[in-house]
Amino acid sequence: LKNKMFLMISKLIKQIQLKFSGNIIGIFLMLNTVLAGLLMTGLVKFIIQDLDFRVLVFGRFLFSLPILYLFGWIIRGNQLLKIQKKKVLLGRVFVGIMGMCLWFSAIQFADFGQVTAITQSSAVFVALFAPILLFEKVGFWRLFSIFSGLLGIILITEPFDDKVSIGVIYALGVAISSSILAILLRKLGKTDEPITVAIWHNTIGAILFFILLIVNFPTDFILNYNVLFFLVAIGIAGSYLQISFTYAFKFGEAVVLTPIRYLAVPGAVIAGFIFWNEIPSKFQILGMFITITSCIILAWREFINSKKSC
Numbered sequence: 001l002k003n004k005m006f007l008m009i010s011k012l013i014k015q016i017q018l019k020f021s022g023n024i025i026g027i028f029l030m031l032n033t034v035l036a037g038l039l040m041t042g043l044v045k046f047i048i049q050d051l052d053f054r055v056l057v058f059g060r061f062l063f064s065l066p067i068l069y070l071f072g073w074i075i076r077g078n079q080l081l082k083i084q085k086k087k088v089l090l091g092r093v094f095v096g097i098m099g100m101c102l103w104f105s106a107i108q109f110a111d112f113g114q115v116t117a118i119t120q121s122s123a124v125f126v127a128l129f130a131p132i133l134l135f136e137k138v139g140f141w142r143l144f145s146i147f148s149g150l151l152g153i154i155l156i157t158e159p160f161d162d163k164v165s166i167g168v169i170y171a172l173g174v175a176i177s178s179s180i181l182a183i184l185l186r187k188l189g190k191t192d193e194p195i196t197v198a199i200w201h202n203t204i205g206a207i208l209f210f211i212l213l214i215v216n217f218p219t220d221f222i223l224n225y226n227v228l229f230f231l232v233a234i235g236i237a238g239s240y241l242q243i244s245f246t247y248a249f250k251f252g253e254a255v256v257l258t259p260i261r262y263l264a265v266p267g268a269v270i271a272g273f274i275f276w277n278e279i280p281s282k283f284q285i286l287g288m289f290i291t292i293t294s295c296i297i298l299a300w301r302e303f304i305n306s307k308k309s310c
Helices: 002-019 022-050 053-062 065-079 086-109 112-119 122-133 140-156 166-189 194-215 225-251 254-261 264-276 282-309
Strands: none
Touching: 022 053, 022 086, 022 112, 022 225, 022 254, 022 264, 053 086, 053 194, 053 225, 065 194, 065 225, 086 112, 086 166, 086 194, 112 140, 112 166, 112 264, 112 282, 122 140, 122 166, 122 282, 140 166, 140 282, 166 194, 194 225, 264 282
16 A cells, blocks of 8 residues: 555656656745745634643644654655664754744744744854854855844844843744754754654654643643644644645755745735734834845855855
């Protein structure tokens, strides 16, 4: 059964590749990633005020597992849990769970568009940390992008406000943890399959938060169809996001896909205005523009350098 499914999917992929270029497929997958991310964030925003934080995170992990395991079984079969760099995987799991907790907290206390813009700025922090952790060289354009990106992030956080929102601080934590996560994934990507890494991350996260719930279960929690719908939808959106994001870069070039990824920022601003009446300030809009531009420059320079090394 597994071999038949694998052959069917392989045949379908080959037919799609014959009709469309790799970048077209990558753009399609990245657009799906953006939509899945906005959907998941919006669902969390709708329900997080009425649901215990641990239940929400547990549901996110638990209901993402069926799709991830099915996809992993089709791709890897009995090897779907095989990992070579176990210590790096543990670091990825720890940073990933911490980042998710920060992200859920940020959504609870800050504007939808503001949180999305700050979390999408992780490329700036990757460029900042990579020379330290990966011993990469720092050129003029990288330095320019780092400092301009940091300036944009400062503007997004509304520094001229009397009091910076705690949600903004959480969002900055998400951006920093995401940058560390990206570096760890670079190391894991050289030896291990992304789908296997995702399965381990979500499985351990589900087990951890299940234990936390057993130790101190929320007395006011009532499971009904409405809550179950939100939890299942968040989990499915999360698993679809991980798969589509990973395989977008398998088909398309990073320099083409990166600008598509940042469509999440205007999308979140529009959604925030429609559903929660959130209106970004002039400084926030300027900061979003500066930050996203710096991220695109970073992606372009990475593409140019990769072409030179070929």
